[in-house]
Amino acid sequence: MSTEHETCWTLIRRAATGEHGARSLFTRSYQRLIRAYLEQRWRGTPLAADVDDAGQEVLLECFGNAGPLQRADAGREFRSFLLGIVRNIALRFERQRGRRREQVVGGDSAFAEVATDEEQLSRFFDRQWAQNLVDEARRTMQAEAATGDPRAKLHAELLELRFGAGLPIRDIAARWQMDPDAVHRAYGKARERFRACLRQVVSFHVQVPETDLDAECQRVVELLAKG
Numbered sequence: 001m002s003t004e005h006e007t008c009w010t011l012i013r014r015a016a017t018g019e020h021g022a023r024s025l026f027t028r029s030y031q032r033l034i035r036a037y038l039e040q041r042w043r044g045t046p047l048a049a050d051v052d053d054a055g056q057e058v059l060l061e062c063f064g065n066a067g068p069l070q071r072a073d074a075g076r077e078f079r080s081f082l083l084g085i086v087r088n089i090a091l092r093f094e095r096q097r098g099r100r101r102e103q104v105v106g107g108d109s110a111f112a113e114v115a116t117d118e119e120q121l122s123r124f125f126d127r128q129w130a131q132n133l134v135d136e137a138r139r140t141m142q143a144e145a146a147t148g149d150p151r152a153k154l155h156a157e158l159l160e161l162r163f164g165a166g167l168p169i170r171d172i173a174a175r176w177q178m179d180p181d182a183v184h185r186a187y188g189k190a191r192e193r194f195r196a197c198l199r200q201v202v203s204f205h206v207q208v209p210e211t212d213l214d215a216e217c218q219r220v221v222e223l224l225a226k227g
Contacts, residue, residue: 008078008205015062016069023063029132029205030082034058036128037086041121050093058089077207083125087118130223133205137198155190162187 008029014022038051047054062069068085138159145156161167161175169187173180198217202208208216 012069012072033128033132034086037125040124041090054089054093058086079129127223130220133201133220136201140197155193158190
């Protein structure tokens with residue numbers, strides 16, 4: 001996020017004009033999400049070999065002349081907007097594969113190996129979207145820790161041990177040779193800081209009023225819990 005008040009839609013408007021920095025940030029923000037959806041959709045089919053090409057096609061489609069980014073309506077939910085683009089590119093690849101298959105073996109042009117459940121894939125995309133937001137919030141905390149602020153460093157390390165390594169607080173306290181109550185208090189502060197980072201990330205990627213940000217953050221956490 002380049003400015004305090006920027007959102008994914010202002011990023012899109014800059015990317016649509018050809019601004020290199022905005023396009024690079026767009027790619028970094030969403031490329032992994034795009035790839036995860038395509039891998040899930042084509043798992044176990046010959047199209048799995050086309051994930052990289054299809055992912056690049058999504059970006060080319062977004063950034064091309066008269067592409068989706070230039071027609072984007074900031075009143076729409078961006079998550080659904082992006083899912084629609086990725087799904088359309090996937091269908092295009094499937095139709096092309098189907099036509100090639102028909103030319104070789106004859107018969108129905110449908111690409112039978114791809115048995116898609118769009119509703120299930122949409123739920124998968126939602127979970128991956130939520131994971132993207134949580135990972136970005138985590139990276140924000142790690143960046144703060146890298147500035148040399150000892151409290152930020154403590155909070156980032158504590159959350160990594162608690163959630164990344166799965167260590168209970170008592171084990172972290174023993175490892176750090178600290179009083180468990182002190183570690184519990186630090187853990188509470190670390191969680192508060194993470195929620196603030198997640199709130200910042202969500203405000204960039206999701207279009208909701210300020211008063212609804214906390215509820216949207218909770219929705220993100222609940223989506224991951226369902227996975």
